Every structure is written in structure tokens, then in C-alpha cells.
Amino acid sequence: MIRKAMLATALTTILPSTALADTIDAGFALDWKFEGPAAPYFLAQERGYFADAGLDIEIAEGSGSLDAIPKVATGSFPFGFADINSLMRFIDQNPDAPVTAVMMVYDKPPFSIVGRKSLGVESPTDLEGRILGAPPPDGAWAQFPIFAREAGIDQDSMTVEPVGFPVREPMLADGEVDAIAGFSFSSTLNLLRLGVPREDLSVMLMADYGVDLYGNAIIVNTDFAQANPEAVTGFLAAIATGWEEAIEDPQAAVEAMVPANPAIDTASETQRLSLSIEANVLTDDVQANGMGGIDATRMETAIEQTRLVYDFENPPAIERFFDDSYLPPVEERMLE
Numbered sequence: 173m174i175r176k177a178m179l180a181t182a183l184t185t186i187l188p189s190t191a192l193a194d195t196i197d198a199g200f201a202l203d204w205k206f207e208g209p210a211a212p213y214f215l216a217q218e219r220g221y222f223a224d225a226g227l228d229i230e231i232a233e234g235s236g237s238l239d240a241i242p243k244v245a246t247g248s249f250p251f252g253f254a255d256i257n258s259l260m261r262f263i264d265q266n267p268d269a270p271v272t273a274v275m276m277v278y279d280k281p282p283f284s285i286v287g288r289k290s291l292g293v294e295s296p297t298d299l300e301g302r303i304l305g306a307p308p309p310d311g312a313w314a315q316f317p318i319f320a321r322e323a324g325i326d327q328d329s330m331t332v333e334p335v336g337f338p339v340r341e342p343m344l345a346d347g348e349v350d351a352i353a354g355f356s357f358s359s360t361l362n363l364l365r366l367g368v369p370r371e372d373l374s375v376m377l378m379a380d381y382g383v384d385l386y387g388n389a390i391i392v393n394t395d396f397a398q399a400n401p402e403a404v405t406g407f408l409a410a411i412a413t414g415w416e417e418a419i420e421d422p423q424a425a426v427e428a429m430v431p432a433n434p435a436i437d438t439a440s441e442t443q444r445l446s447l448s449i450e451a452n453v454l455t456d457d458v459q460a461n462g463m464g465g466i467d468a469t470r471m472e473t474a475i476e477q478t479r480l481v482y483d484f485e486n487p488p489a490i491e492r493f494f495d496d497s498y499l500p501p502v503e504e505r506m507l508e
Contacts, residue, residue: 208444216414225406237311278387287351305349322382
């Protein structure tokens with residue numbers, strides 16, 4: 173397991189003392205707001221793991237799955253957190269963009285359909301003949317045709333209501349739609365806050381119905397990475413430590429985020445973080461092989477599934493949108 177002393181030893185090996193003396197200011201663009209799943213990064217910041225890597229990291233919130241990618245591609249932020257499926261498409265459309273993923277975080281993506289049993293939605297095929305609320309830019313909605321094919325849903329029988337992010341869960345809570353597309357941990361917690369009983373929710377994680385896609389990953393500006401390879405590896409080591417310690421103590425991780433979001437409901441966000449750990453981060457594969465890498469065979473299947481929802485202009489090559497050469501050694505990325 174990664175421990176503070178182990179991380180310090182690793183960073184001493186990765187970064188020569190002269191590099192540690194020169195702190196690099198670097199922004200880290202998140203995909204969404206300062207909620208529970210972002211807490212491990214604030215924990216790494218609070219406990220000095222980025223500083224140990226010679227980095228002064230500023231964490232910035234985002235506004236959706238696509239938000240961080242152009243920020244990193246343009247060099248405004250050296251680091252980001254983004255959906256790798258969206259990154260794949262962005263690179264296809266912008267083949268010379270200096271951006272790539274370097275560490276998988278959501279080994280199992282949080283793309284989900286959340287329905288209400290009291291409205292007759294308990295399984296995927298229950299969506300037939302009903303109303304689904306889906307924000308057009310939502311990452312889960314973007315993958316819905318893959319989910320529909322794998323789960324045997326007749327999409328033509330459904331009514332899809334385009335909704336905004338702020339009204340998505342309230343519309344389901346009020347019964348204006350029968351189900352919504354969204355991230356499992358976010359939609360679940362939002363609905364519980366709105367008073368929908370947990371036993372009335374049916375949370376259908378797309379990954380449990382044959383969708384082999386990966387989820388969000390750490391992305392990096394490749395120009396920055398080529399100029400600062402040790403700093404990138406040190407950043408990823410700090411990220412792994414932040415996640416490991418957040419798994420050990422989710423509440424401490426959320427409390428580390430309070431200075432950035434004083435209005436946070438720590439109990440609710442601790443629950444949200446715990447949901448993301450259980451369903452998306454600490455999978456069987458990650459427990460066996462460590463955090464951060466990908467399986468090439470699974471990724472090839474994911475690419476084929478992506479062809480259902482996106483027409484590639486160029487044959488996608490895994491090495492173009494995922495580069496594992498900056499990852500710390502696997503023993504430093506074991507989460508248990």
C-alpha cells in the first residue's frame with residue numbers, strides 16, 4: 173500500500189533534488205463541481221503530496237464531461253480530469269491537439285439511468301413507452317445507444333425530454349419524467365436530497381449491462397508532459413495516494429475540500445464519494461492490478477461500441493489517447 177513514507181521515497185527517486193527546489197505552478201481542471209468524488213485531490217493537496225512532487229496545484233471546478241479537454245489541449249491547464257470517451261472523439265476531430273489521458277480513475281464509468289420504481293421503471297426494458305429526461309451534453313446520455321443495444325431496449329418506443337442539469341433530478345422527483353440519464357453517484361444523492369426514498373430508486377449502471385467503456389481519466393497537455401515528465405509522474409503518484417487515503421477515510425477527504433466549498437454538506441458528499449469508490453474506482457480489476465492502467469482488449473471493445481454513437485474520421489489508435497508511460501510503478505498504485 174502507498175504510505176506517506178513510501179510516496180516520499182518514490183518522489184525522491186522520480187525527482188532529483190534540484191527539480192524539487194523549483195516549484196511548478198500548474199492548474200488541474202476538473203470535469204464538475206467540488207463534490208465528493210473530487211475530494212481525493214484536495215486531500216492530496218492538503219497533505220502536501222503535490223508539493224512533494226514539486227508542484228503548486230490549483231484545482232478548478234468544471235461544468236461537464238467535455239469541459240476540461242479543451243482547457244488542457246490549449247495549454248491553459250497542464251492537467252485535467254475528463255471522460256476518456258469524450259477525449260477519444262475530441263482527438264479524432266483535432267488530431268494534432270496536444271492532449272492525452274495518462275491515468276484511468278473511473279475504471280467503471282458512472283454512466284447510468286436512474287428511474288423510480290413507483291413510476292414503473294425497475295429494469296432497462298421498463299424505459300420503453302416512458303419519458304427519459306436527458307441533458308444533451310451529458311456523458312451518460314451520449315452512451316445511451318450503446319446501453320440500449322446491449323440491454324435490448326427499443327429506443328423508438330421512448331420519449332426523450334431534453335432537460336438542463338439543474339432541473340434533471342427535480343423533474344424526476346416531481347414525476348415529470350420517469351427516468352433520467354446521469355452519473356450514478358450524483359443523481360442518486362441529488363434525488364435523496366429531494367426526498368425521494370432510496371427504496372424507490374432504480375440505479376442502472378450501464379457497465380452492468382454490457383457497456384465496456386472506461387470512464388474519467390487524468391489527462392495532460394502533452395507539450396507540458398514532454399517538458400516535465402518527472403513532474404507528471406509525481407503528480408500521478410500524488411493522485412494515487414490521495415485516492416488510497418480517501419478510500420481509508422472518506423470523511424477526511426471531504427473535509428479537506430471544505431475550504432474550497434464552505435457550503436458543502438459533508439455528510440452527503442462523504443456518501444457520494446463512498447458511492448464512487450465502491451462502484452467506479454475500487455473495482456475488482458483495480459484491486460488486483462492497481463489504479464491507473466487499462467486493458468487493451470477491453471479498450472478495443474470499447475472503441476467498437478463507441479462506433480455505435482460516433483463516426484470516426486480516423487481509425488482510433490489507443491496509444492494516441494492513452495499513454496501509460498508516465499504512470500508510477502504498479503506497487504505505488506495499489507489501493508489496498
